[in-house]
């Protein structure tokens with residue numbers, strides 16, 4: 234077989250969950266059977282155990298499990314009393330949930346453009362977006378790197394608005410030694426399977442340092458009932474089930490090793506892309522970056538994506554349409570050109586495979602296939 238044909242037959246998926254399962258199969262199967270044998274499917278020791286472990290891991294005094302990262306954000310907003318007539322400021326460049334939850338509680342999302350180096354909310358533009366109606370800021374830690382939490386927190390404190398950290402992509406990430414989710418009023422995490430800590434389905438977690446807010450979230454996730462069948466507020470059913478908790482507890486023991494492997498893979502890509510006509514991710518030295526995504530940038534993004542796909546390499550665009558231009562938010566009145574950095578990122582960014590089980594050979598193959606495209 235020639236070097237060229239060997240190259241063209243290699244496949245590198247964007248994510249390989251089979252490899253992770255193969256590594257942990259014995260422990261994961263045992264955890265699932267432990268729950269099945271116990272028949273404790275809702276609540277119970279697996280859920281409270283995971284809550285304690287995530288609180289410790291995220292350096293928070295409280296962690297409350299819920300059904301998804303979206304619900305974590307929704308419950309955080311409800312616990313802070315955000316509703317109709319209120320505004321919530323967030324980034325224009327994130328997964329839809331970061332803004333969708335605001336509309337879902339009847340409030341108005343207000344968007345801020347990003348810092349093009351980190352793709353996170355630009356703190357210099359934050360204060361200008363805050364009005365007398367602003368109740369909270371949702372700051373997203375995109376791709377696994379914390380936003381400038383010092384600057385964002387300073388603005389929130391100065392203007393007396395709540396801070397919710399959307400840490401769905403950033404479990405274990407740090408800003409100046411502070412864990413994602415430990416700085417704001419709330420941290421919101423997702424256990425969607427593609428996250429660094431992913432379940433076998435949906436799941437989420439809310440962290441806080443405030444006992445009163447923690448109690449409020451616990452109440453809201455169980456239909457506002459305390460005691461059972463007595464409802465002081467209208468909540469919802471948003472619980473993490475014990476099967477997910479048991480699976481996540483097994484995986485949590487491996488999370489740091491996986492995040493370090495992702496960072497090593499990123500460092501290798503970084504070296505291999507040295508001098509290439511492709512924008513490499515910027516790692517702010519004040520952060521611990523957990524590389525949930527490794528995102529490169531170039532104007533011919535769609536053609537590169539096609540080129541990689543034809544050579545067996547999986548990629549994704551996170552995200553093709555910035556939030557302020559989503560059709561469902563047309564009534565908010567944003568027009569193209571109002572968030573130029575977010576719009577540019579949406580047109581030019583591409584996520585490459587970065588998962589921990591990637592081999593060096595696979596990374597070199599991906600990098601050389603990108604290089605081949607940009608050099609042509």
Ligand SMILES: Cc1ncc(COP(=O)(O)O)c(C=O)c1O
Pocket residue numbers: 301302303304327328330331373399401402422423424425435436437
């Ligand atoms: C930044 C961000 N926020 C919120 C969410 C919502 O999490 P979930 O999919 O668990 O509802 C995600 C998930 O993809 C996300 O990436």
